[in-house]
Structure formats: C-alpha cells, structure tokens
Amino acid sequence: MSVAAPGEGARAAAVRDGLGVGVAVGVSGLAFGAAAVTAGLTVAQACALSLLAFTGASQFALAGVIGGGGGLVAGSLGAVLLGGRNALYGMRLARTLGVRGWRRLATAHVVIDETTAVATAQHGRAAARTGFYTTAVSLYLAWNLTTLLGAAGTARLGDPDAVGLDVLGPAAFLALLWPRLTGEKGAGKVAVAAAVIAVAATPVLPPGVPVMLAAVAALPALLARRAAP
C-alpha cells in the first residue's frame, strides 16, 4: 500500500463520499420523475424542474400539490419555502468555498442538503471543496438523468418504495452526519432537539416549515458566553 500525503488521503475520501452520495441519492430521481408524471406534470416539466430547481424536497412538494389539485401559487411558494434551508447552508459554506463572480453564480445552484452534508463531513478546506464539487457534479448528472428515466418510464416502473428507495435519502444523511453526531461535543444534543422539534411540528405546520424551524436547536450556540480561548 502506498503512503499518500495526508491531504491526498483526505481528498480521495472526499471524492469517494461525493461519488457515493451523487450516485445513491441521484437514483432517487427515478422516484421524483415517476411521482411528477403521476401527479400530472409532463415529462418536459418534470425534467425542467429537476434542471432548474435542483432541490429534491421542493420538487416533490410542488408535484405533490399539483397532484393533489392544490393551487399553483401556494404550491410554488411552499416549494420555495422548503428550499429556505439552502440559504442557511450557503452562509455556512461561503467561507469554505470562497468563490466570486460567475463561479459563485454557478456554485449557488448546487448548494443543497447533499453537497453540504458531504462538504461538512470532510477534514480540511481542500477536502471540503473537493467533496462539495464531486457531489455537485455527480448528483446533478444522476438526478437529471434519472428524472428523465423515471418520468418517461412511469408506466413500466413499479413502486420505488418496494426496492427501498425511500430509505436511501435518510440513510445517506445519517451516514454523513454520523462522525459529527458521535464525535463532536454538543452536536448530538442539537441533533436530538432538532429531530424532536421537526417531528412535533409536522402535524401543525405546512410541509417544509418544521425542518426550517428545527434550526432553532442550534440557537444556544449563539446565546452561549464566549468560549474560553
């Protein structure tokens, strides 16, 4: 076994994580494509949504509202609100990524759950950037390709849940968060509080809002006294 420089090893791990997430979560695009067409969107509309919105939860939300016969204005607003957490991710990632100009405009499009999860799971800034962009490219390609396949092949595709596709998303996030939950002081408490808040709020608030609300679980960090040097 060859001995790689520490930075090399960290970046190789970041590439592995990024490709793994990109492919595994990207396959869920099958489920989105199928759900969108079942809800009444055309294949072109389903693909446009994946290309333009590129944030799974918002896309499922809009398709769900259209399928349920809900209002399009309310449906779009709800879907955008659901993407609100991407703004919080951007604040966290801005310094790590350090992009300006057109690069920032392009990078913004891929600031989502998966890229943030992979980037923040890496050690060091270079590895975080490598993980972020590897996830972004592989997931964008996989997500849009599988949206097309799922949308065009709805009739032939069985129930995606039957092969356990609905477990892939939460399992992937859990695996990425795992080292922080078990190794970082305070992170476990924040995670438990966030899960309780989101689940408790689910029956009473519109879909998407409970997850945003769970950000208050991180607030004690703001109110704490300055940590001793």
Add this chain to the structure above:
Amino acid sequence: MSVWIAVIATGLGCYALKLGGLVTPQRMLDDPRVRRFTELVPVALLTALIAVQALADGKSLEFDAARMAGLGAAVVALLLRAPFLVVLVVAAGVAAGLRLLGQ
C-alpha cells in the same frame, strides 16, 4: 397560472435562496458564536430532515415498520464502521426485503 409558470417560478425562487446564503457578508461570521451557530445549523437541519423523511408523510406522522427497520439496519452498519455505500445497500435491502415478505 399554468404549470410551466409554476415550474419556472419555483426554479427561480429556489435559486435566489441558494445564492442569498452564499452572498451573505462574511463579516457576520467573525463572531465565534455566530460561526459555531452556522457550524451546527447543518447538523440540526439534516437531522430534522432524517426524522421527517423517516416518520412523516406530508402533514401526518406514520410509522412504516419496513422503513424504520431499514434505518435501524443503517445504524447497526454505522456502529460496525461499514463503508458509506454498504450502509445504503443494507438500509434499502432490509426495507425492500421486509416489504417483499409482508406482501
């Protein structure tokens, strides 16, 4: 409003939020407490997302035994230090297997 307008409006709105976070002035992050907060926000949001994806269907809470078993299997795989893709295959495999048996 046609579905096309809804699709494009949703795409634009989602992009605006993503960009908004990236262009937030970094001076706001100079305070270590704010930095600690932004470090923990992804932990809070992603855990909330896991919980909601696992336990909710729209606004109603549901307990899907196969899904929970799949996630339980993922936790066991993580405790055994299984690689990332193995965790995903085990989780989806257990959920799919239980559903197949339940039919």
